[in-house]
Structures are given as structure tokens and as C-alpha cells.
Amino acid sequence: MSDLALALRRLGGTVTGGVARLGYMARFLGAILWYTPMALRRLHLTVREIYFSGVLSLVIILMSGLFVGMVLSLQGYEVLRRYSAQEQLGIVVALSLVKELGPVIGGLLFASRAGSAITAEIGLMKATEQLSAMEMMAVDPIARVVAPRFWAGVISMPLLAALFSAFGIFGGYLIGVRVIGIDAGAFWGQMQAGVKVWPDITNGIIKSIVFGAAVSLIAVLEGYDAKPTAEGVSSATTRTVVVSSLAILALDFVLTVFMFRGVGL
Amino acid sequence: MNRAAIDLWVGVFVAVGLGAILFLALKVGNLLTLDQTPSYHVEASFDNIGGLKVRSPVKAAGVVVGRVESIRLDPKTYAAMVTMRIDRDYSFSKDTIASINTSGLLGEVYVGLDAGGDAAMLNDGDRIAKTQSAVVIEKLISQFLFDKAAQGGAGK
Amino acid sequence: MPVAATADSHASLSPTRRLNPAAAAIELADVSFAYDTRPILRGITMTVPRGKIVAIMGASGSGKTTILRLIGGQLKPKKGKVLVGGQSVSDLEPDALYALRRKFGMLFQFGALFTDMTVFENIAFPMREHTDLPESMIRDLVLMKLNAVGLRGAAQLMPSELSGGMGRRVALARAIALDPMLVMYDEPFAGLDPISLAIVGQLIRRLNDALGITSIVVTHDVYESLKIVDYLYFVSEGKIVASGTPDEVRASSDPFVRQFVDGQPDGPVRFHYPAPPYHKALLADVE
Numbered sequence: 001m002s003d004l005a006l007a008l009r010r011l012g013g014t015v016t017g018g019v020a021r022l023g024y025m026a027r028f029l030g031a032i033l034w035y036t037p038m039a040l041r042r043l044h045l046t047v048r049e050i051y052f053s054g055v056l057s058l059v060i061i062l063m064s065g066l067f068v069g070m071v072l073s074l075q076g077y078e079v080l081r082r083y084s085a086q087e088q089l090g091i092v093v094a095l096s097l098v099k100e101l102g103p104v105i106g107g108l109l110f111a112s113r114a115g116s117a118i119t120a121e122i123g124l125m126k127a128t129e130q131l132s133a134m135e136m137m138a139v140d141p142i143a144r145v146v147a148p149r150f151w152a153g154v155i156s157m158p159l160l161a162a163l164f165s166a167f168g169i170f171g172g173y174l175i176g177v178r179v180i181g182i183d184a185g186a187f188w189g190q191m192q193a194g195v196k197v198w199p200d201i202t203n204g205i206i207k208s209i210v211f212g213a214a215v216s217l218i219a220v221l222e223g224y225d226a227k228p229t230a231e232g233v234s235s236a237t238t239r240t241v242v243v244s245s246l247a248i249l250a251l252d253f254v255l256t257v258f259m260f261r262g263v264g265l
Numbered sequence: 266m267n268r269a270a271i272d273l274w275v276g277v278f279v280a281v282g283l284g285a286i287l288f289l290a291l292k293v294g295n296l297l298t299l300d301q302t303p304s305y306h307v308e309a310s311f312d313n314i315g316g317l318k319v320r321s322p323v324k325a326a327g328v329v330v331g332r333v334e335s336i337r338l339d340p341k342t343y344a345a346m347v348t349m350r351i352d353r354d355y356s357f358s359k360d361t362i363a364s365i366n367t368s369g370l371l372g373e374v375y376v377g378l379d380a381g382g383d384a385a386m387l388n389d390g391d392r393i394a395k396t397q398s399a400v401v402i403e404k405l406i407s408q409f410l411f412d413k414a415a416q417g418g419a420g421k
Numbered sequence: 422m423p424v425a426a427t428a429d430s431h432a433s434l435s436p437t438r439r440l441n442p443a444a445a446a447i448e449l450a451d452v453s454f455a456y457d458t459r460p461i462l463r464g465i466t467m468t469v470p471r472g473k474i475v476a477i478m479g480a481s482g483s484g485k486t487t488i489l490r491l492i493g494g495q496l497k498p499k500k501g502k503v504l505v506g507g508q509s510v511s512d513l514e515p516d517a518l519y520a521l522r523r524k525f526g527m528l529f530q531f532g533a534l535f536t537d538m539t540v541f542e543n544i545a546f547p548m549r550e551h552t553d554l555p556e557s558m559i560r561d562l563v564l565m566k567l568n569a570v571g572l573r574g575a576a577q578l579m580p581s582e583l584s585g586g587m588g589r590r591v592a593l594a595r596a597i598a599l600d601p602m603l604v605m606y607d608e609p610f611a612g613l614d615p616i617s618l619a620i621v622g623q624l625i626r627r628l629n630d631a632l633g634i635t636s637i638v639v640t641h642d643v644y645e646s647l648k649i650v651d652y653l654y655f656v657s658e659g660k661i662v663a664s665g666t667p668d669e670v671r672a673s674s675d676p677f678v679r680q681f682v683d684g685q686p687d688g689p690v691r692f693h694y695p696a697p698p699y700h701k702a703l704l705a706d707v708e
Contacts, residue, residue, distance in 0.1 A: 125536075128536070130536070133527065136495070138522040138550075138551065
């Protein structure tokens with residue numbers, strides 16, 4: 001009986017801990033937004049972070065997009081053939097990528113490549129007392145270190161998701177038209193008829209912006225909060241990837257439901 | 266990495282990213298379709314529009330020449346009033362037949378235009394006289410059964 | 422400038438004796454601090470006179486760095502007051518605190534240089550953040566500071582390319598970048614080779630005298646401290662157990678001071694971590 005009570009207490013503790021963390025995250029976001037004007041005055045800091053988060057993620061995003069698009073094309077063709085609806089392949093590939101896979105897979109890749117790097121960087125700066133040094137020099141580390149990385153993530157994510165989708169569609173075209181032999185006109189024509197800027201593409205962009213904000217916030221928070229030791233930094237990095245991934249999938253569900261209901265016609 | 270190089274790469278990245286979004290919007294989606302091209306309106310009345318929706322295509326000989334702009338129910342005749350917007354590049358004779366078709370068995374519903382031989386052309390605001398409603402599968406089946414029943418009865 | 426004996430430094434060593442308060446730049450008045458439930462400092466009272474170098478010595482974990490953080494306003498005391506120039510640090514508004522911090526310089530343990538910037542940019546950092554000086558002036562000032570620590574030629578290196586001693590000197594140059602009124606050194610001698618040790622020690626002394634600043638050095642390096650500081654405080658288990666000038670410390674008969682200065686393994690700071698009696702622990706296996 002006491003074992004059960006102990007387990008329940010542990011579970012309750014985890015839940016309340018999680019809720020408290022959510023509140024802390026909200027306050028942290030508030031602090032970031034508060035110091036954003038200060039960070040914008042040093043635009044080159046944000047530009048630099050866009051380079052490290054966005055540009056350096058291009059390789060993995062583009063390659064993954066290409067492969068996902070190609071696989072989607074193959075699998076989609078397989079299924080559509082049963083209903084003699086191969087011509088719809090273009091729509092299937094495009095909608096899957098633009099509405100879901102681009103933002104979600106792009107977000108997961110961004111979290112594991114850029115998110116973990118951000119956490120490690122900030123955590124290391126904390127461990128080597130660089131953040132303290134900044135504080136003692138009367139420079140707020142949130143304005144100078146945290147906010148630029150946050151906004152770089154928010155800006156980079158939609159661009160990366162769009163590139164993922166674009167390359168995926170290109171990969172789908174390569175497999176569908178060049179390899180399998182579907183008519184190019186049907187491929188692009190059906191796609192253009194079926195994919196609407198509003199709501200399909202804009203919903204995808206909204207999702208990628210939300211995911212970018214979530215991943216960036218989690219990454220900077222874990223880094224800023226990390227224990228200033230080697231294990232502290234490494235466990236914070238792992239936590240960033242895990243929590244970001246879960247957050248992306250959960251937010252994806254919430255956003256999809258919201259968008260589905262809102263547009264259902 | 267000096268600042269100039271970083272700025273350059275970030276500029277390229279943002280440009281390419283925005284380009285991808287534009288690509289998706291234009292080539293993949295249908296941002297710049299006939300909505301921008303000059304067009305004129307034509308009306309048609311149908312007993313049953315089936316699965317026709319606003320923004321469904323209007324095709325002639327399989328080529329998209331316009332879009333359905335609005336669908337209303339005429340309160341007097343209880344028929345569906347469909348307003349179509351047609352690309353100005355295409356003119357249709359006054360005796361054009363408008364029919365509601367489905368591309369393939371399960372495909373999308375569209376308005377098909379069969380041009381006639383009349384020398385006079387449809388103008389903005391004109392109404393198409395001859396229309397053919399959508400084939401509703403259930404009615405077809407019940408018609409078939411009814412015919413079958415009538416045959417059987419007549420044969421006795 | 423007088424280094425050791427001044428008019429008010431006679432009399433025996435006593436933890437509660439205070440120097441002339443009118444000359445104090447920093448003052449801790451009965452300060453206590455604890456991390457959650459773990460007490461770090463219990464009733465610390467000390468004074469740092471203007472223009473002098475004061476060392477805070479003690480074993481690792483005795484709360485020395487905490488004192489620096491209290492002075493810098495990164496921590497608030499649970500009891501007592503920390504006064505800088507007569508103002509209580511913990512009662513300051515954030516803006517006033519930031520204004521005060523601009524008059525401080527701090528040398529962190531192992532340097533804490535910003536790893537993504539060059540040596541030059543590290544030292545220029547406080548200048549660019551807090552002044553509107555044109556780049557040409559900043560360049561001159563940075564080179565002057567680097568010259569003072571002997572590293573003008575290393576201006577374009579990255580911190581990862583510096584040796585320990587060089588990194589420490591760069592951090593020192595950064596600490597004095599804005600000509601502060603107070604410089605705090607957190608373990609400036611830790612992990613340095615004898616040459617770098619001597620260099621850093623001399624720089625601390627020379628810069629203090631040349632710039633007219635006040636210095637607090639937290640360290641456990643007895644030899645270097647006795648060479649350069651004006652006054653020492655010994656901290657053990659959250660309290661000040663001894664204090665005095667270098668001469669007084671060398672001549673002291675206080676058991677803690679003697680254990681510390683002579684480096685004896687056992688004394689007031691026990692060798693054995695508290696444990697049950699030895700024979701009991703060994704015999705326990707026999708049961």
C-alpha cells in the first residue's frame with residue numbers, strides 16, 4: 001500500500017513539477033519579449049544566430065525533404081493505384097508535405113540539430129561563468145544571448161519548413177514523373193487545383209512558426225537553466241531534444257484539430 | 266567566420282527560404298490563377314448541381330476556362346442558380362450547353378461547356394439557356410429499378 | 422603607496438576589529454547567507470578601505486565566492502547589509518544596481534572570457550555596451566589595456582588559443598576596461614604556472630596603485646597573497662576566524678592561521694571527515 005502511495009506521490013510530483021515548469025517557461029518567454037527591442041538594436045547578433053541555426057541546418061533539411069518526398073511518392077503511388085487514381089499523386093505529395101510533414105519533420109530535425117546546439121552553447125556559457133560575467137558587466141544576458149537565439153529560431157523555422165516541402169515536392173516529382181512515369185501535366189495540374197494558398201499553405205506556415213517558437217523557447221530555457229557542470233549541460237541538451245519533439249507533436253495535434261474544424265468546408 | 270560572410274549567407278538563406286514559400290504558393294498552390302485575369306460573368310440554372318462547389322472549375326473540351334463564383338437557390342423556381350466567371354480570352358456562343366460532370370467516377374465535379382453554332386456570343390451577365398443537371402447516382406439506380414419493374418410488369 | 426603597516430594596523434589579530442570606517446569603500450555588516458537551508462555565511466563583518474587590496478582566504482567551499490556575489494548584487498543577504506560606498510546593494514533598484522555594476526570590474530575564476538569573440542572584442546565588450554565612444558577611441562583604449570597586461574600582440578587571438586596565464590591576463594584587462602573603482606578577483610591564481618602566478622600577482626598590485634582602485638582578492642594562495650595584499654581576512658565555516666596585515670599574519674600564533682599559512686594537514690580544520698570510531702567500523706564486518 002505504501003509503495004502505491006509512494007508511486008502516486010511521485011506521479012503527482014512530476015505533474016505539478018511539469019505545470020510549474022510551464023509557468024516558468026511562460027515567464028521566461030515574457031522576459032525574452034521584454035528584452036526583444038534591446039536585442040533588435042543589435043540586429044547583427046540575431047543575424048549571426050540565424051546563420052548558426054538556419055543556414056547550418058540547410059543540409060539536413062534539404063536532404064531529408066528530398067528523401068521524404070521521394071518515399072511519399074512511392075508509397076502514395078502504391079496506394080492510389082488500387083483506386084486507379086494515380087493522377088492524384090501530385091496532390092497527395094504536396095498536401096502531405098505542406099500541411100504536415102514539412103512543419104513537423106522540419107521541426108523535429110531543427111530541434112535535434114539547432115535546438116540542441118543552442119542549449120549546449122548557452123549551458124556552456126553558464127558553466128564557464130560567461131553569463132555571470134555579462135551580468136556583472138551590467139549587460140543582461142537575456143537581451144544579448146537568449147533573445148537573439150530565440151528570434152533566430154522563430155524566423156528560421158518557417159523558411160526551413162518551406163524548403164523541406166519544396167524539396168520534397170521536387171523529390172516526389174522525380175520519382176512520380178521521371179521514374180514511375182505519371183504524366184507531368186497531371187502531376188502539377190492536379191496539385192495546383194488541389195492545393196490552396198489559404199488554408200493549406202498558410203496553415204503549414206502557421207504551424208512552422210508555432211513549432212519554431214516552441215523549439216527555440218525550450219532550447220534557450222534548458223540552456224539558461226542548466227546545472228553549470230558537464231553532466232548538467234549534457235542532460236539539458238538531451239532534454240531539449242526530447243521535450244521539443246513531444247511539444248511539436250502535441251502542438252501539431254492541437255493546431256490540426258483547430259484548423260480542421262475552422263475550415264472543414 | 267567574419268561578419269560579412271555571415272551576413273551574406275543569412276541573406277542567401279532568407280532569400281531562398283522566401284523563394285521556397287513563393288514557389289509553394291505559385292507553382293504548387295493556385296495563388297495566381299484566373300482570379301487575376303480579366304473575366305466576365307455568365308449564369309446558368311440547374312435542377313441539381315450534385316457535388317458542384319464554389320471555385321469548382323468550368324471546363325470546355327477538358328480545358329479550364331473559368332471558375333464557379335457563386336451558387337444560390339432561386340426561391341421562385343427552386344432551381345440552383347450558378348454564376349460562373351469565364352476568362353475573357355474565351356468566348357462561347359449563345360446556344361452553349363452547360364452540364365455538370367464528374368471527372369472519372371470519383372473525381373471532382375465541374376461545369377462543362379459545349380459550344381454551339383450560334384454566331385452571337387455570350388456577354389457579361391448573360392444566362393446560358395440549355396443546361397444539364399448532375400447525374401445523381403441514387404436517382405440513376407432508382408430509375409433503373411423502376412424501369413426494370415415496369416418491364417417485368419409489362420412483360421406479364 | 423604604503424603596502425603593509427599603517428597607523429591603524431597595530432594591535433593583536435581579532436576578527437571583530439575594524440579599520441577606520443571613514444576610509445571604507447566596501448563594508449559587510451553582520452551578513453548571513455544560506456542556499457535554501459544550507460548556511461554559507463554566518464554573521465560576517467568586514468571592511469575594505471578605499472585604495473587597498475584585501476584578500477579573503479579560506480578553504481574551498483568556505484563561502485569566499487559568495488561574498489563577492491553579495492557585493493556584486495548577484496545574491497541578496499538573508500541578514501545584515503552589504504554596503505558599497507555607504508549604499509546598501511540589496512536595496513538598490515535594478516537600474517541603480519546596473520549603474521553600480523558599471524563601476525565594478527570582476528575577474529572570474531578561469532577567466533570567463535566570451536569564447537565566440539577575439540581577445541580584442543572581449544575587452545572592447547564593456548566599452549561598446551556602456552559607452553558611445555567611437556571605434557577608433559575604443560581601439561586605442563583596448564590596446565592600452567592589453568599593453569598594461571603585456572598582451573598587445575595577442576589582440577586577434579581567440580580565447581581557445583590562449584594559455585591559462587594569458588587568458589587570465591586578458592580577463593584582467595577586461596576587468597579594468599572601464600577604469601572601475603572596485604575590482605574583484607575570484608581565485609586569480611588558480612591553476613597557473615609560477616611565472617604566470619608572479620605576473621598576475623604583480624599586475625594586481627601595480628594596477629591597484631596606478632589606477633587608484635580598491636581590490637578584493639578571493640584566493641587560497643597564501644604565498645602570493647602575503648606578497649601583494651594590504652590586509653587579509655580568513656573565513657572558515659561561514660565566519661571570519663582571523664584577520665590582519667601580512668606581517669601580522671606571518672607572526673600570528675592563531676591555530677587556524679598557522680594551519681593555513683604553514684599548510685598543516687590537521688588543526689582547527691580537521692583532517693578526518695566526521696565518521697564513527699574506526700575500530701567500530703572495522704569490527705562491524707566480523708559480526
